[in-house]
Amino acid sequence: MARKDFVERSIRGALSFFKEAMFADETAGLPGVLQGLDPRVKIVTVLGCLLLVLFTRRLEILGFLYLLSLLLAVVSRIRLGFFLKRTWVFIPLFSLLIAFPAMFSFVSPGEPILSVGAVHITRRGLMAASFFIGRVITSVSLVVLLSMTTRHFDLLKALRFFGIPQMFVMILGMCYRYLYLFVEIVENTHRAIKSRVGSGIHHRKGQKVVAWNIAHLWMRSYTLNEQVYNAMVSRGFKGEPVTLDHFQTKPRDWVWLFTAVVVILLLGYAEHRISV
Amino acid sequence: MFECRDVHYAYQGRFPALCGIDMTIAKGQRIAFLGANGCGKSTLLSLLDGLVFPDKGAIRYGDRELTEAAFLDSGFSTGFRNNVGLVFQNPDVQLFCPTVREDIAFGPLQLGIDEATVKGRIASLAGTLGITHLLDRSPHQLSVGEKRKVSFATVLAIDPDVLLLDEPTAGLDPLTSTHLIEMLSTSAGSGKTIVTATHDLHIIEDIADTVYVFGQDRRMAGHGSPAEILADTALLQANNLIHRHSHHARDHRAMKTG
Numbered sequence: 001m002a003r004k005d006f007v008e009r010s011i012r013g014a015l016s017f018f019k020e021a022m023f024a025d026e027t028a029g030l031p032g033v034l035q036g037l038d039p040r041v042k043i044v045t046v047l048g049c050l051l052l053v054l055f056t057r058r059l060e061i062l063g064f065l066y067l068l069s070l071l072l073a074v075v076s077r078i079r080l081g082f083f084l085k086r087t088w089v090f091i092p093l094f095s096l097l098i099a100f101p102a103m104f105s106f107v108s109p110g111e112p113i114l115s116v117g118a119v120h121i122t123r124r125g126l127m128a129a130s131f132f133i134g135r136v137i138t139s140v141s142l143v144v145l146l147s148m149t150t151r152h153f154d155l156l157k158a159l160r161f162f163g164i165p166q167m168f169v170m171i172l173g174m175c176y177r178y179l180y181l182f183v184e185i186v187e188n189t190h191r192a193i194k195s196r197v198g199s200g201i202h203h204r205k206g207q208k209v210v211a212w213n214i215a216h217l218w219m220r221s222y223t224l225n226e227q228v229y230n231a232m233v234s235r236g237f238k239g240e241p242v243t244l245d246h247f248q249t250k251p252r253d254w255v256w257l258f259t260a261v262v263v264i265l266l267l268g269y270a271e272h273r274i275s276v
Numbered sequence: 277m278f279e280c281r282d283v284h285y286a287y288q289g290r291f292p293a294l295c296g297i298d299m300t301i302a303k304g305q306r307i308a309f310l311g312a313n314g315c316g317k318s319t320l321l322s323l324l325d326g327l328v329f330p331d332k333g334a335i336r337y338g339d340r341e342l343t344e345a346a347f348l349d350s351g352f353s354t355g356f357r358n359n360v361g362l363v364f365q366n367p368d369v370q371l372f373c374p375t376v377r378e379d380i381a382f383g384p385l386q387l388g389i390d391e392a393t394v395k396g397r398i399a400s401l402a403g404t405l406g407i408t409h410l411l412d413r414s415p416h417q418l419s420v421g422e423k424r425k426v427s428f429a430t431v432l433a434i435d436p437d438v439l440l441l442d443e444p445t446a447g448l449d450p451l452t453s454t455h456l457i458e459m460l461s462t463s464a465g466s467g468k469t470i471v472t473a474t475h476d477l478h479i480i481e482d483i484a485d486t487v488y489v490f491g492q493d494r495r496m497a498g499h500g501s502p503a504e505i506l507a508d509t510a511l512l513q514a515n516n517l518i519h520r521h522s523h524h525a526r527d528h529r530a531m532k533t534g
Contacts, residue, residue: 025414151412153374173374180416181368227369230327234364235434236357236386238350244381244391 027148032076034149038253039158045260046146052264053138058271059127062134065267069141076149086148087141095136099129152176158247170241178224182217189213277303277438277469278324282333285319289331293319295494296333301471303437306464308480309473310505311490311497312516317473318365320490321440324471325362358387361431365442365473367423371415376407376426379415383434394433401429405459421452428459438469445476457482477506477517491515 028035034042049065056062073083101107108125115121147155153176156169193209278301285294294316301307301324309317322328323335326342335342337360340352347353361383364370373379377398384394402408405425410418418426424444431439444460445453460483464470472483480487481502489511491497498511505511512518 153378153414156374173378174372177372177374177415180414184416224369227364227366228372230322231362231364231369231372232382234325234327234357234362235383235430236354237382238353238386242385244378244385244394 025151027076027078028151028154030077032078032149034072034076034145036252037149037256038247038249039150039154040161040247041249041253041257042146042150043155043158043162044257046142048260048264049142050139052267053135053142056267056271058274059130059134061267061271062131062138066134066138066141069138069145073141073145073148076145078145078148083141083144083148087137087144091140092133092137095133099132102132103129154247157243157245161247166241166243170243174228178221178228182221185217185220186213189217277301277305277338279336280320280323280333281336283320283323283330283335284332285316285323285328285330292494294323294330297496299488299496299499301469303469304467305469306483306485307469307471308484308487308502309471309490310475310477310480310487310517311473312475312492315490315492315515316494317490318442321362321442321471321473325360325440326356327362354387357383358434359436360438360440361434361436362440363427363431363442363444365446367420367427368415370427370430371418371423374414375411376413376415376418377411379426380411380429380433383430387434397433397435401432405429420447421449424448424452424456428456432463436468438471439463441470441472443474443476444472445474445479453479475517477512481506489515489517 053062053065070080070083074080103121103125105112105120105122105125108122108128110122110124112120113123113126150158153173156173156176160166160169193213197209278299280297280299283294283297284292286292297316297320309320311317319328323330323342326337326347329335329343337356340346347356371379373382380398380401381394384397385391389397398411399408402411405428407422407425407429410422410426415423415426428444439460441460444456448456457479460470460472470483474480474483484502486499487502487505488499489497489505492515497515498505498508500508509518
């Protein structure tokens with residue numbers, strides 16, 4: 001019974017996290033530094049920083065960029081604990097697991113700096129692991145910062161600026177819109193089943209119920225697909241969507257962009273000087 | 277404006293929805309389609325909106341028959357979509373854009389209205405309907421009443437001459453229903469033709485001058501003014517719009533009060 005409760009709590013927790021992570025735009029609505037910037041300017045800034053993260057060979061620059069992302073999170077009114085949880089869970093943790101063996105002499109031979117029994121942690125291995133983790137956590141932090149300070153739909157629309165076709169952006173926008181609906185249907189279906197069969201159900205019966213619900217959800221989405229298309233046609237849709245363009249750059253966007261370009265170039269120059 | 281002659285429609289060719297509907301809808305009229313669930317009201321609205329076409333019979337809009345070929349004519353199609361707007365029963369079908377602002381703007385933008393005009397209409401409609409604070413929200417964050425208001429706004433933004441409404445007050449509390457009916461009255465007052473499908477007897481006197489009753493056999497069971505239809509309890513009972521137990525309860529209360 002405890003195991004079943006654990007599974008059910010885990011599923012509910014996962015759905016709740018998914019809804020919160022995907023659909024909560026609360027942080028994007030806060031009066032912070034990044035929230036007030038044009039999404040296109042933010043994307044260009046993050047892309048520039050990501051290129052620097054990708055090509056730098058200095059841990060100091062990686063460290064600086066990571067600390068910068070933390071500072072920007074703070075000035076954008078995002079709770080640091082919440083930000084760290086969002087950025088460190090999953091991808092960086094898995095990266096840590098992947099990079100861990102690389103620290104040891106059997107993967108990265110070289111000058112040992114620490115011995116664990118017969119196995120040595122080498123300087124080369126440690127540097128390689130540090131670079132890998134550093135690049136991952138800095139990239140993830142920058143991207144999560146962008147997504148937390150920009151409404152999801154504004155982020156999608158800003159992709160148009162980078163040549164992504166209008167139709168693609170529209171389809172992604174509609175996917176986002178209806179994914180929430182289907183997550184709610186799944187939650188409600190689970191509650192309805194539980195209210196009728198209680199907590200105990202034979203696993204074979206449970207498999208049939210799950211399979212039926214998958215099929216039913218597919219049918220509902222197919223029916224909804226036709227109805228939504230009719231609603232679009234009813235309002236004049238002819239195949240190529242026309243959407244509002246509500247982005248307007250302000251002087252602070254240009255100041256920010258100029259500053260970001262200068263900082264990135266300075267960091268690049270600093271790396272070059274240190275290397276030389 | 278609309279003329280339906282012997283209209284038949286069946287889903288997938290084998291599930292009959294309408295079996296011979298004849299009616300005329302004149303400009304400026306307020307019409308209600310009254311009927312129990314599954315009697316074909318929503319189907320007729322879809323036919324009137326040119327989303328599906330009759331298997332048999334014809335629907336004319338002005339001097340043009342509504343067929344698939346007619347809608348291939350870009351000029352006719354744009355003109356029709358400019359003049360006729362349908363508010364779907366399910367707001368999750370009506371509201372398919374990521375934000376309310378985008379949903380309201382969708383219709384007029386597809387019909388070629390310039391962006392400045394569209395933004396003006398959004399601001400004006402949002403103020404009138406009291407939904408300015410919802411413009412940047414996603415539809416999934418709205419309550420049922422808010423979704424219905426926004427659904428209404430998505431069609432009003434096109435400024436059509438004809439409004440087709442499918443169960444506009446379903447799932448609404450009395451106050452929100454009243455607000456919606458007031459908005460319909462305002463639209464009717466400005467000369468729009470309004471066709472409402474409903475099974476809510478309480479609102480038909482407020483929203484219609486003529487009522488068409490649809491029977492379970494998917495044919496027209498009767499028509500008349502709201503007062504005539506509401507007084508014809510035999511017609512309403514035969515078509516599952518009232519129940520004899522509620523009828524008996526009313527009689528019993530009348531007897532007790534003497």
